[in-house]
Amino acid sequence: MKKMMPWLITILLAVTLIVVAAFLLMDKIFPSDANDVKAAVQNVETNRMSADQIVELTAQITDIKTNLADPDYILSVDIAFQLDTAKSKEEFEKIKAIKITPLIIKAIADTKPEDLNGASGKDQISSKLVNIINKNLTEGSITQIEFTKFIMASI
Incomplete structure (x- = not known):
């Protein structure tokens, strides 16, 4: 179990970073119509x-x-x-x-x-x-x- 712990932390950290990056880039990739109207x-x-x-x-x-x-x-x-x-x-x-x-x-x-x-x-x-x-x-x-x-x- 001790040998797998660093791998699990690395995988969780990578997934978290990908989700945060996707969330931040969502507005640029898929602009909303509300911004166009404003x-x-x-x-x-x-x-x-x-x-x-x-x-x-x-x-x-x-x-x-x-x-x-x-x-x-x-x-x-x-x-x-x-x-x-x-x-x-x-x-x-x-x-x-x-x-x-x-x-x-x-x-x-x-x-x-x-x-x-x-x-x-x-x-x-x-x-x-x-x-x-x-x-x-x-x-x-x-x-x-x-x-x-x-x-x-x-x-």
Whole structure:
């Protein structure tokens, strides 16, 4: 038994070190979506504007209806997009039907109904949409997304 004791201690120490290393590296290997959402929210900036400026820089997409990740639920939304410049709004208007709407439908199709409950759920999907759409804009960027209509219903 005395001859096996150093081996047992060495094996237990090695297993413990491997478990601790795996635990510490888990967040880097498998990043969580919560970190992405927090980063997206921090990157979005809003400035004070007059009502006329807001109207001038806001584009709308209305009547988007799609299933959620759970096929028993459907979502109907109208979305207002505030862009950073008038030029970017013009570009957005040109591509919203052929490029932006499909991106929104894909993002919503990956979302579970329970992820959209409450204000935090809507904030998360807004942040996700800002990131996805800004990558696909030809000019400028979206500074804010607001849901002007949000109806989620079971089929």
